[in-house]
Amino acid sequence: MTDHRTSLTRRPDWPTSTSRPVVTPLQPSVVYASPDPDALDAQYEGGTGFTYAREGHPNATVLAQKIDALEGVDGGIITGSGMSAVGAVFLGVLKAGDHVIGADQLYGRTLRLMTEDLPKFGVQTTLADPTDASAIEAAIRRETRMIVVEVVSNPTIRIADMEGIAKLCAERGILLMVDNTFTTPRGYRRFEHGADIVIHSVTKLLAGHSDATLGYAVAKDPALMEQIYVANTSWGMTPSPFDCWLAERGLQSFDLRYDRAEATASALAEALSGLEGVLQVLHPSRPDHPDHNRVTSVLGDRPGNMMSFEVAGGRAAANALTRAVPDLPFAPTLGDVGTTLSHPASSSHRALTPEARAALGISEGFFRVSVGLEDPDLLIRELTHAIAESQKP
Incomplete structure (x- = not known):
């Protein structure tokens, strides 16, 4: 009779060691086993640990924590790409009837998402010159929920009037979302200058080797962050553990x-x-x-x-x-x-x-x-x- 402890279909416990790996281990497991239903309930009710990789996995957590430290914030998440980070924010925060103002010099795919896709969900959009806060102000409506900008525009390298735009958002109760891909936290820490939400295409400067496709999103408000996390999980914008592992390696330099x-x-x-x-x-x-x-x-x-x-x-x-x-x-x-x-x-x-x-x-x-x-x-x-x-x- 086959001993279940040695069956090739049964996975043994991970070897224990008094020493620890210097390099972050790659953990590709899609699912994590719990000891019993009560323990699984406890995890879903706010406990620690992992259940299913679409909801989070160790390599994504390690990478998110490192980018959190760069941005000076807690609770960010890793997504499958830079555009999925944009999508997670929009899907988690916006609803039909909302209005979004975007800088008219955003990354091309973000412009397309705003002008062609968001209106399909009943979200109206307006584009305005981010180098002129008065142009942004003129575009504000009663239903304006969010303003989306890049500090340095892609690809025209224009500098947004961040002080003026942040002041408008604070006065009007409008969320300010900033794409920090170009400047990175090394060049500009958005939360110190009035941002409510920050996203990155981690694929670019943070990972830095053109071999990992990932995004990152974080909000100052934990309730807002929860909405973004839920959207990311529900819409399946799952990051690859291997890409997270590669990006963390790239982040070291x-x-x-x-x-x-x-x-x-x-x-x-x-x-x-x-x-x-x-x-x-x-x-x-x-x-x-x-x-x-x-x-x-x-x-x-x-x-x-x-x-x-x-x-x-x-x-x-x-x-x-x-x-x-x-x-x-x-x-x-x-x-x-x-x-x-x-x-x-x-x-x-x-x-x-x-x-x-x-x-x-x-x-x-x-x-x-x-x-x-x-x-x-x-x-x-x-x-x-x-x-x-x-x-x-």
């Missing part, structure tokens, strides 16, 4: 990566400005940045690693530029250890009409650069050469 890339971005922006064929270079370190008078008050001395530039010549020049720098990945992402080049008109903002893109300042010659950890001189040489090639007849 986050400070060093951010500081190095930030310094390189400033040097690259300076080198590209003034080159023949370059119509503009956008980086908060530049004195000619359109919101330069607001950079210090919002970002202090942390301009970040994200920059954009525009070349003359439209799509033909854009094609020539990317072909002239084959070692620089042309990809619609940011935050990798290596520098990546993206073209919003053909990727993140392709769903917008040419007229809508033009209104945001996104032309066919507009590029976004996520600066990585290469030697600054190498990047300057590569992009200087590529820009020169793009301007050849």
Whole structure:
């Protein structure tokens, strides 16, 4: 007769040890066994531990706690992607009849979610210029529930009037949701400046290696946070334990990566400005940045690693530029250890009409650069050469 203790279908207890692992263990289990129904009830009524991975698992908890520490808050959750973090907030907090104001320069998919999907659920939306608090104020209605902004816009690198917008929200009792993906807590701690809800695409700078797809959401108000958690669980926005494990590994070098890339971005922006064929270079370190008078008050001395530039010549020049720098990945992402080049008109903002893109300042010659950890001189040489090639007849 088969001994159940040695059956291959029965899993033994995890080996005990007086020492502990230095690296966080990867725990891919989908389900967790409880000793009896009373113990399971106790867990669901607020006890500790795990039951089913859709509701939470150890690797997600470890990662969330580390990002909580960066943001100076408790209780954040990890979601399956950056957009699922946005979705969890919207689904958990908003209801039919609510009105949401979004910055008109949000990430392309967030814009699409607001303008095309939220109205299907009876939530009305308005887009307004985040660099002008009076434009945001003019869009407020009696039913306005939330304002959604990025401090540094993607991909146009404009700086929102955070002080003015936060003041409006506080005075009117409106929730302020901030996408902190670009600037990260290293560049700007949102809760210290009036935010009620913060989200991240962990996929980007926090994980930092282009091998994990995750999001993060947190609210200051525990009751609001519970609503977001429930929506995330009910809609199945479950993060992969393996991706959480990878992201936690990436997070260990986050400070060093951010500081190095930030310094390189400033040097690259300076080198590209003034080159023949370059119509503009956008980086908060530049004195000619359109919101330069607001950079210090919002970002202090942390301009970040994200920059954009525009070349003359439209799509033909854009094609020539990317072909002239084959070692620089042309990809619609940011935050990798290596520098990546993206073209919003053909990727993140392709769903917008040419007229809508033009209104945001996104032309066919507009590029976004996520600066990585290469030697600054190498990047300057590569992009200087590529820009020169793009301007050849």
